[in-house]
Amino acid sequence: MDRRIFLNSGLVAGAAAFGMGSQGLAAENKKIRILGISCSPRKGMTTATSVEVALNAAKEMGSNIQTELIDLGGMIFSGWNGTGKFKEDDFDQFVLSKLRDPAPDGLIIGSPVYFRNASSLCMSFLERLATLRKPKLLLADVAVGVLSVGAYRNGGQEMVIQQIQTAMLCHEVMIVGGKPGAHQGATLWNSDSDNIMKDDFGIKTAKQLGTRVAEAALHLG
Numbered sequence: 304m305d306r307r308i309f310l311n312s313g314l315v316a317g318a319a320a321f322g323m324g325s326q327g328l329a330a331e332n333k334k335i336r337i338l339g340i341s342c343s344p345r346k347g348m349t350t351a352t353s354v355e356v357a358l359n360a361a362k363e364m365g366s367n368i369q370t371e372l373i374d375l376g377g378m379i380f381s382g383w384n385g386t387g388k389f390k391e392d393d394f395d396q397f398v399l400s401k402l403r404d405p406a407p408d409g410l411i412i413g414s415p416v417y418f419r420n421a422s423s424l425c426m427s428f429l430e431r432l433a434t435l436r437k438p439k440l441l442l443a444d445v446a447v448g449v450l451s452v453g454a455y456r457n458g459g460q461e462m463v464i465q466q467i468q469t470a471m472l473c474h475e476v477m478i479v480g481g482k483p484g485a486h487q488g489a490t491l492w493n494s495d496s497d498n499i500m501k502d503d504f505g506i507k508t509a510k511q512l513g514t515r516v517a518e519a520a521l522h523l524g
């Protein structure tokens with residue numbers, strides 16, 4: 304059954320009413336694909352590690368869950384331009400194909416906080432996703448969770464999360480937060496020389512986010 308028809312049919316509510324658990328809806332042999340996107344220009348640093356932590360937690364939610372990290376660090380691509388036509392760049396080559404062939408069941412997007420906003424790389428990524436809106440909304444009903452990493456404890460992480468969530472609503476995705484402690488999304492604090500694993504609280508929120516995205520993807524997938 305098509306995912307959209309399924310959602311409209313009210314079966315989701317019905318399944319919830321019957322107390323079906325986190326793995327109750329997707330057929331157990333159906334592969335559920337969850338992609339993580341790290342939007343820091345610094346490849347493999349704190350944002351990438353945090354997204355990876357979330358993906359690993361997501362994977363633990365089912366043997367049929369496959370995860371993959373797309374680290375935008377080092378990639379070169381622009382945001383939207385006036386024409387919507389682009390010379391083939393890293394976005395087309397390394398990102399777009401993973402998002403539409405077929406669309407993933409879940410997405411975990413992470414950005415560093417840059418002056419209380421998402422990174423420009425993240426904004427370019429979000430703008431280029433416009434390609435996936437026509438002729439039909441390819442990301443509709445995809446479970447999306449967001450995380451953000453800042454160097455300050457209250458450096459703007461929640462604002463960045465909200466910024467990304469707001470942009471993704473234009474795709475009719477299903478925005479989710481995390482399990483308790485991470486209800487808005489995961490908030491991480493890089494207070495110790497880029498060793499994000501030392502941020503116990505933040506790492507827990509990343510895990511809680513991954514768990515919730517997987518739960519939602521299993522329901523929707």
Ligand SMILES: Cc1cc2nc3c(=O)[nH]c(=O)nc-3n(C[C@H](O)[C@H](O)[C@H](O)COP(=O)(O)O)c2cc1C
Pocket residue numbers: 343344345348349350351415416417418419420452453454455456457458459493497
């Ligand atoms: C241009 C710039 C602006 C930043 N602005 C903020 C900020 O407003 N709040 C904050 O908490 N951290 C800020 N930071 C720190 C980064 O968010 C932090 O170091 C983060 O861990 C970087 O992610 P990465 O390790 O994945 O590159 C800023 C860093 C840069 C380079």
